[in-house]
């Protein structure tokens with residue numbers, strides 16, 4: 228009887244939570260559906276990542292400093308309630324001086340991962356529902372990732388981006404509006420504006436400077452922009468392994484793509500999108516499969532925070548200010564004339 232009553236109570240609480248959750252999702256999704264569709268459409272229309280050019284015009288001067296062995300690190304496992312968690316096997320600190328490039332699809336100079344080591348990366352967030360679901364899956368496995376946030380999305384959902392940072396993940400940037408920086412339509416100034424406005428927007432959302440880690444939208448590497456990022460001491464991230472999650476029909480397809488490529492390549496920086504629903508759905512099982520496959524997560528973090536440019540910080544705040552609505556009382560503006 229007591230058990231039956233407990234079960235009933237649990238069911239009622241669960242049903243209430245599910246109802247509350249779906250209401251939240253529906254209303255949030257509705258509010259930002261247009262933006263979601265715009266970005267999704269841009270991604271769908273874009274060509275998949277091009278094969279690497281082996282001679283990217285970037286001189287890599289950055290270096291990776293391996294930290295002390297995991298055992299000597301300040302107890303990240305302390306708070307982990309899951310004894311079988313994937314965890315973090317190694318933390319690497321990146322000196323971003325000169326803008327080093329990572330990910331063998333485009334940058335072949337820095338090979339720092341050992342066999343079976345992976346780096347988890349997520350682009351295009353923060354986004355309601357999907358980003359929190361990815362965060363929960365990572366937390367359940369006590370593991371850490373790098374997030375490349377779109378500036379606009381950061382200004383829509385700063386509270387979600389703050390959750391990403393609070394969970395200890397690395398937050399890098401991914402332009403202001405996810406523009407293809409290799410487009411002939413963009414002048415050098417507009418390319419710079421996309422990068423810097425994105426940086427300032429992520430800083431604005433976080434309330435603190437992001438990591439000097441950047442990923443080009445659609446992995447479209449503009450040589451002039453690469454040189455510019457070098458002067459800004461911002462590391463560039465391509466990937467070793469593209470999940471193509473943005474065009475996956477379901478979660479299982481993402482898991483299969485990632486595991487098949489990993490089993491073939493043996494290691495790598497994995498590109499995924501916390502913006503995508505199927506990715507969020509895939510994450511718990513994908514992380515379990517990584518663990519079962521003997522893969523280990525390496526967490527990348529910068530040696531120093533990004534230095535955003537003051538002029539862009541200031542311009543962004545001006546841009547985000549809502550127009551002044553005036554001070555007339557409502558009843559002098561809106562009057563009921565028929566009821």
Ligand SMILES: [Zn+2]
Pocket residue numbers: 350351401405444445
């Ligand atoms: Zn993207």
